[in-house]
Amino acid sequence: MTDTETLSKLRGVISKLAxxxxxxxxxxxxxxTQASVLGLITFRGPLGLTELAQLEGLNPTMLSRVVGRLTELGLIQRDPNPDDLRAVRVEATDAGRRLHERVKLLRTEALGACLDQLPEASARTIIDALPALDDLAQSLRANR
Incomplete structure (x- = not known):
């Protein structure tokens, strides 16, 4: 298995990239945080607030602030949950989906520009590691 120092470096690199x-x-x-919550709602929505808090790893107070701000900006809407009228679900508005797509495009362009600046062997190593990194992400999620 990998030593602690190497694992610490991997964690650090992942944190810097994020x-x-x-x-x-x-x-x-x-x-x-707002961009992350909007992305999750856009991708997985509509979502209940409890599920959203669990998926995003936010406490209820922080989630309430983020959801409130995204609602004020017209990026998400709150709707009654048809299965439980005491609860609400949130989903992205058209403006929220468009903004999320712009953020994704900016991130994709930024990655592409940086990969283009790397030596070809380094860029290829990163691309070739994608399946293993995806396996790592799945394993982390499964072990939470």
Missing amino acids: RELNATATDEGLTP
Whole structure:
């Protein structure tokens, strides 16, 4: 198995990549957390607030603030849950879906530009590692 120092470096690199990619959302006026919640709602919605909090790993107070702001911006809407009228579900509006697509495009373009600046062997190594990195992400999710 891999030593602790190598695992720590891997974690650090993943964190740096996430921070840099999250920063692209600020160009669209969203915090990284708001962009992440909007992306999840767009991809998986409509979602109940409890499920959204669990998926995003946010406490209810923080989620309430984020959902409130996204609602104010017209990016998501709250609807009664037809299965439980005491609860609400959130889903992306057309404006929210368009903004999410712009954020995804910005992130894709940023990655492409950076990969193009790397030596070809380094870029190829990263691309070739995608299946293994995806397996790692699935394993992390399964072990939560």
